[in-house]
Amino acid sequence: MQPSVWRPARNAAPIIAALKPWLEAQLSRIPQKSQLAEDIRYTLAHWPGLIRFLDDGTLELDTNPVENQIRPIALTRKNALFAGNEVGAENWAMLASLVATCKMSGVNPIDYIAATLRAILDGHPQSGIEDLMPWRYKQPSSLAA
Template structure:
C-alpha cells in the first residue's frame, strides 16, 4: 500500500510495520515458535485491520488509489493472512524472490552459452543447484547420489524420491 500522506494510509502503514516488527523477533526460529508468536501477537493486528480497512473503504472516494489498494488487500485477504496458519510461511515473498534472483540471472547468462543445447543444459544444472540450495542440500552430493541411484536401477516410476527435498531420505537409503 502506498503512503499517500493521508491519515488512513499512515495508520495502515504503521499497522503493517507492526507485523514486520513481530516477524523480526521470530526470524530464523522454528516454525512452531513462529506460529505461536504470530497467533499471539500478529493475529490481533490482522483481526483489527480487516474491519478497519472495510470501514475506511466506505469513507473514501471509490476511485482513489488508496481505495484501489485497500480493495486489492481485501480481495487477497486469505493469501495475505496465510502466514498466521503456517509457521513455515513468510509474511511476504521477499525471501523467495531473493532466493530465485540468482537463478534468473543464470538463466539470462545461459543465453550466451554458444549453443542451444549447451544453454538448456546450463539452465537445467542451474535449476538443480538452486533447488538444492533452497532445500539446504549440498548440490554436489545430491547430484552424485542421484546419478548413483539412477545407475543402480532406480525405477522411473519412483522419480519423486530423487527430488532434492527428498535428499536426506536418499542419503540414508544409499549409505
C-alpha cells in the first residue's frame, strides 16, 4: 500500500493564483519597514519554490531529518574559530564534512580515511575517484580468532 500524498484540491488553484497579486497589493498598503512587509517580500522572492511545493505533494516541508543530521557539525562550528588561519579552517571544514558523510553512510570514518589514503598511496587512478567515496566503501569483515 502506497502512502497517501497530499495534493492541492482543484478548487484551490484559483486561490493560489490570486494570492501573489494580493500579496503584491498589500505591500503598497503597509509600512515598507514593517515586519509584515519584510515577510511578504520574502514570500514573493521565494514564490517559485512555494508554488512547486503546493503543486507537488511529495515534497517535504519539514527539514527535521536534515537538521538532525547536521546538528553535530553545527554544534562544533565554534571550534572552527580556533583553526589558526583560513587554510586550517578549510581543512577542518573538509574533514568535518567527510566524517559526517561517513556517519550518514554507516561507515567508520577512521577505517575509511585510512583505507582511502592507502589506496591513494598505492596509486589508485584519479579516473576512479568515485570508487573512493564513503557510500561505496566496503568495510572489512571482522576477523574471527
